[in-house]
Amino acid sequence: MKGAEIPDFTYETRPSRVVFRAGGASSATVGEAEQLGLRRLLVVCGVRGESVAREVAAGLGAACAGVFAGARQHVPVEDADRVVDAARAAAADGCVAVGGGSAIGLGKALALRTGLPLIAVPSTYSGSEMTPVWGLTEGGAKRTGRDPSVQPRSVVYDPELTLSLPPALSVTSGVNALAHAAESLYAPDASPVVGLLAEEGVRAMAAALPEIVADPGGLAARTRALYAAWLCGSCLGATTMGLHHKLCHVLGGSFGLPHAETHTVVLPYALAYNAPAAPRAFAALSRALDAQDVPRSLWELAGRLGAPRSLARLGLAEADVERAARLATAAAPYANPRQVGYDGVLGLLRAAYAGGPPSTDL
Numbered sequence: 001m002k003g004a005e006i007p008d009f010t011y012e013t014r015p016s017r018v019v020f021r022a023g024g025a026s027s028a029t030v031g032e033a034e035q036l037g038l039r040r041l042l043v044v045c046g047v048r049g050e051s052v053a054r055e056v057a058a059g060l061g062a063a064c065a066g067v068f069a070g071a072r073q074h075v076p077v078e079d080a081d082r083v084v085d086a087a088r089a090a091a092a093d094g095c096v097a098v099g100g101g102s103a104i105g106l107g108k109a110l111a112l113r114t115g116l117p118l119i120a121v122p123s124t125y126s127g128s129e130m131t132p133v134w135g136l137t138e139g140g141a142k143r144t145g146r147d148p149s150v151q152p153r154s155v156v157y158d159p160e161l162t163l164s165l166p167p168a169l170s171v172t173s174g175v176n177a178l179a180h181a182a183e184s185l186y187a188p189d190a191s192p193v194v195g196l197l198a199e200e201g202v203r204a205m206a207a208a209l210p211e212i213v214a215d216p217g218g219l220a221a222r223t224r225a226l227y228a229a230w231l232c233g234s235c236l237g238a239t240t241m242g243l244h245h246k247l248c249h250v251l252g253g254s255f256g257l258p259h260a261e262t263h264t265v266v267l268p269y270a271l272a273y274n275a276p277a278a279p280r281a282f283a284a285l286s287r288a289l290d291a292q293d294v295p296r297s298l299w300e301l302a303g304r305l306g307a308p309r310s311l312a313r314l315g316l317a318e319a320d321v322e323r324a325a326r327l328a329t330a331a332a333p334y335a336n337p338r339q340v341g342y343d344g345v346l347g348l349l350r351a352a353y354a355g356g357p358p359s360t361d362l
Helices: 025-036 050-063 077-089 101-114 167-185 192-214 219-238 243-255 259-277 279-289 294-304 320-330 342-354
Strands: 017-020 041-046 064-071 094-099 118-122 133-138 141-146 154-157
Touching: 017 025, 017 219, 025 050, 025 094, 025 118, 025 154, 041 050, 041 077, 041 101, 050 064, 050 094, 064 077, 064 101, 077 101, 077 133, 094 101, 101 118, 101 133, 101 259, 133 243, 141 243, 154 219, 167 192, 167 219, 167 243, 167 259, 167 279, 167 294, 192 219, 192 279, 192 294, 243 259, 243 320, 243 342, 259 279, 259 294, 259 342, 279 294, 320 342
Parallel strands: 017 154, 041 064, 041 094, 094 118, 118 154
Antiparallel strands: 133 141
């Protein structure tokens, strides 16, 4: 930083306690519940993560008020209704969300509706646990917001919980985390603190993912990836989302595309679109990735690791590309360093649909 110009900035921290402990998910969750004074916790999870969630529930003993295993991607509003009913029926005084972004998202919906404190035990690299951002899908549209009540009061990171995450999901979940850090670098409320977190998070995640694919059972790489997810999620929690997240919310909420995979496909093209307008951010990304062409570097990384690289592969119909562009630009756009208009977004989405190398000529 010697000689570097420090811009004016505002940085806000939010109350959250983090426990990072390999092999300690159950005991740490018990300790966090006790510290928060919680005695009847509803454990929330999805079907894929139910076995791990039940281990955490068993560790809570009498403090577990029940297990709700109905979390789904994009948090359909009817699931939020059901989990609120379950929490009230169990007289729960708090919630433990165990799993990926879907489980934590449902726990946030419960916190938003009821004010119950939330403990997050993530088993993927989504980073949602470090943000006050919530999302609900209703009537074919996903709406999001920020509310301090949904920020988990405690987050328990146990790298051993990620050992069962298949390599393919590990890659897309990790790139999802990279997207959080990348967008934070050119957010209107970016700061030097966020910049340090983002650059380190991108560097750590990009290095860990190839090791995870080569050796899915290697705890060291899993630990570095979870550390990176924490950093990247913290960046999202401290800044405003941009065009990339807007597009992913439209594609997921209105077309049912899978969350992490959509982030993986869209990110190189969204970055290519924004690159001419955010030189400082892309200098940081270049350092973190040791690459001159950041969008192409991420596109190539996804390809090497077997991740999807086109919206067509995710099941989007070509006829829906124009509709997606209209939906993404119909309402007030997210903050973005480059002006967002229909023609530009349509070009971006057409490139992402085809899946070829990203170009800054978008």
